[in-house]
Amino acid sequence: MKILIIEDEARIAKRIERMTRDFFDKEVQILLCDSVENGLSVIQTNSIDLLLLDLNLNGEDGFYILQCVVAKSFQTIIISAYTDKAITAFHYGVLDFVPKPFDENRLSQAFTRFTSPEKQTSGDVQFLAVKKAKTIKLITIKEIKFIKGAGIYTELHLADGRVELHDKSLESLEKLLPSSFQRIHKSYILCWHEADKLIVEAGGRYNMLLKNGELLPVGRSKYKEIRHRTI
Incomplete structure (x- = not known):
């Protein structure tokens, strides 16, 4: 499994990486990026399974990444303090929105939604995106x-x-x-x-x-x- 973390604060990025490895297999491949440009570049050159995305990346809007990649095959979990954007993110079909500050239990809940075969939707999704x-x-x-x-x-x-x-x-x-x-x-x-x-x-x-x-x-x-x- 390949997971991409896009987070501009190194301390938080490492914390997310540790929690991710604790939940998944230690051998899971984790990629780290700290900007919109680098994140999009990694997505274009790698086949990832899960994206963990912050919405404030050194002053850049991480939501731009979501808008660009929403039609791709992987799932996305937002990890952000910008809770006012949660409804819009769910409308785009993200799997979960984890508000900052967060603890390991809350992040594990999001990961459980990713790994579970059962439907655990909030029902907020209003549209699906397709590439044309x-x-x-x-x-x-x-x-x-x-x-x-x-x-x-x-x-x-x-x-x-x-x-x-x-x-x-x-x-x-x-x-x-x-x-x-x-x-x-x-x-x-x-x-x-x-x-x-x-x-x-x-x-x-x-x-x-x-x-x-x-x-x-x-x-x-x-x-x-x-x-x-x-x-």
Whole structure:
């Protein structure tokens, strides 16, 4: 696992690094940066799994980094005293916002959200970001009907029929999305508002009929949970 810490105060950066190594395996690879420019350079040249980001970097706005990399496949945890920016950060789909000053327990809670397969979302995310050429395009959550796994990417299927490719995996998105979204199959996450009815077919096959007439497969392991929700 490769973790990038972007923090301009050396003492705090080392403290975060120590706490990170205490929580994860001692062999985890940790990269340290102290500026917006250096941070973006490392992100462009390394495949990281988790970003720990401060929002005040020697007077520079760390939020610029978040805006630039929000569409990438890794998760982001903000560690900052600028709590007034927490809501905006969650809207961009960060995994957690750890306010300064912080202790090891609070940082461990954030790391647990990262490692846990279960959804632990605050429900604040309002849009997902996708890369279009050299720009970032924001897709509002309300536009998404369902999300389909597509190899190392995911497909965002939108209400107007468009399909946008996203870098984050289904597992990563499942942690971020509000409770109105549910995993119905190993390859599908559905916006529950789009569901019409659950269909049981011969041979123990299950499908979800959407309000627009589309059919999505329902996994056998998900059937009881989904049936309970539709009752």
